[in-house]
Amino acid sequence: MYRRTLFIFAVSLLLPFVATAASFDCQKAHSEREKYICSHPIISQMDELLSAMYQRAHQYARDPVEVKKQQLDWWHISNDDCRAGAEPARCEAAYISAIAWLKKRYYADQQPLVSQPTQALAALIKGMQFPRESELDNTSKNALAAENYQPWPRRPLLHLAKGQSVAGLTAVYKNGTLYVYYAVSSDDKGGSLYELNMASNQTRLLFHAKYWTTLGQPLQVKKGLLFFVPGGNQQELRFPQNPEPQLMIYPVGSGEKPQPMTAQQQQRYSRILDAGNSFSVNEDGPWLAIYTAPLYYPTRYDIFHNLDGFRQRYDVRKQHSASAFVLYDRDNQVVQDPHISPGSSWNISGLVMARHQPYAYFANQGAVACIWQYDINRDEVSKIVPEHDARLPAPVSIDGHDFLVFTMKNQQGLPAIYLAVRPG
Structure with missing residues (x-):
């Protein structure tokens, strides 16, 4: 009683x-x-x-x-x-x-969002919430029921103005600080690349270009360096007749002025550089997440010839018809297929490998649009961000925990950048 x-x-x-x-x-x-x-x-x-x-x-x-x-x-x-x-x-x-x-x-x-958070982690996850189904629009809500939905809690990092959009996005954790790099395009002002220092909460303009589309592809951080395209025509990165692609390099958090990549740097880093709209490489080198459609063009999209071994060993036409993308371990010459067939349900974009963990992330703009994770070890695809307009996933590891930076519209319908964490 x-x-x-x-x-x-x-x-x-x-x-x-x-x-x-x-x-x-x-x-x-x-x-x-x-x-x-x-x-x-x-x-x-x-x-x-x-x-x-x-x-x-x-x-x-x-x-x-x-x-x-x-x-x-x-x-x-x-x-x-x-x-x-x-x-x-x-x-x-x-x-x-x-x-x-x-x-x-x-x-x-x-239960805490992450187990035993450090002071730095606690500051990053403060205010994070899981997606609320009641706040999803009908397109996002209708795609939940039949999918492997494993949502990550998240919070907004910054909000953009009307008329702006995020053209490129990446992040890295270095010396106890999370740095977020984002390219912003404006209707009338071209494009600008920014560095957001989460420790000081300060934003710094790194570069401005007339042709904003080239800032986002590829925008990546490898070995503590930010690589990006300075401007001009994207063909500078796609065709091998230009022996020195116009990539810029910036040491993360240095405050220096970005500099053109030298021939020596190209030779040193080419094995781990992503090719925009073609493939992504993990920082340790062996794993590539490869869009299958560009494989039809042996001299395009692969200026560093990272796909030569794959083309020699596997039927490109068969791979293209079977899957939107595949995972390739070039050290062991192993292909892993997540069995995501091209079609109305799948229109893959933003494919990116985690730097050291066995995960690939991608956005989808088909019938089941949102951000997905592919677990290589489990051979499992799961939905981690349910909103259909979410895109440009950028994974980053912080003190042994997996985070994801991405962009989508906020509650006011304006573009924003968010930070999410793998729960547990």
């Missing part, structure tokens, strides 16, 4: 202004169980609380489909306890048991 009284008191604190607050409209109750719930104010409040907790668990869980199944299973199992004519104490006990179990297993407020 004491336990029941204490729980009822707790419910009254959580829902102090609701006389009967079932998870459904009691005026439209039609089943015997719904009518029974509405006829008992305490049970009605318990039903409201349990429903809210299940909704929250569905947001935070790694397997939302399983959460929904558990909710339906509990509803059927507890039918005898909450049927018409049943003692209210039996039904209350069923709700108490379900709430206690759900809180222990899923309730997010009882």
Whole structure:
């Protein structure tokens, strides 16, 4: 009796202004169980609380489909306890048991976003929230049900003005500081490349170009250096007749002026440089995430000839028809296929490898648009950012935890840059 009284008191604190607050409209109750719930104010409040907790668990869980199944299973199992004519104490006990179990297993407020965060991590994850299904538009919401949805909590880093858009995005953690590099295009001002220092929260203009499109492809950080295209025609990076591609180099966080890449630097770093709209290389070197469509052009998109070994060993035409992209371990000559077939559902962009972890990230602009992660070891594709306009994923590792910088529109419909973290 004491336990029941204490729980009822707790419910009254959580829902102090609701006389009967079932998870459904009691005026439209039609089943015997719904009518029974509405006829008992305490049970009605318990039903409201349990429903809210299940909704929250569905947001935070790694397997939302399983959460929904558990909710339906509990509803059927507890039918005898909450049927018409049943003692209210039996039904209350069923709700108490379900709430206690759900809180222990899923309730997010009882668990940190990341385990044992350092002071630097705590500052970065402060204010992060999981995506709320109620705030998604219909396009994003409709794509959730049938997919492997494993959302990452996130928060906005900065907001852009009307008429601006993010043309390129990358990030790196160096000497205890997260640096975010983003290229911004404006309707009438060309494009500008910025460095955001998260430790000082200061933004610095690194470069300005008339042709903003060339700032974003490729924009990457490897070995503590930022590489980007200075301006002009993108063909400077696509065709081998230009023996010295016009790449610029900037030491991360140095405050120096970016300089053109020398022939010696090209030779040193060519193995690990991404090629825009073609492939991405992890920083350790062996793994390439390769779009299959550009493989038809043996002299284009691959100015450093990183794909020569792949072309020699595998049927390019077959790969292109089977998958939008493949993973290639060039050291061991192994191809891994995530089986994402080109078509109306998949229109891949922003494909990028994590620098050291076995993950590839990409945005999709097809029917299941959002940002995805491909786990190489598990051979598993999962949706981590549900919004259909999210794009330009940029992975970064901080103190052993995986973060992701990306861009999408904020609640006001303006472009913004966000930071997300892998939960757990």
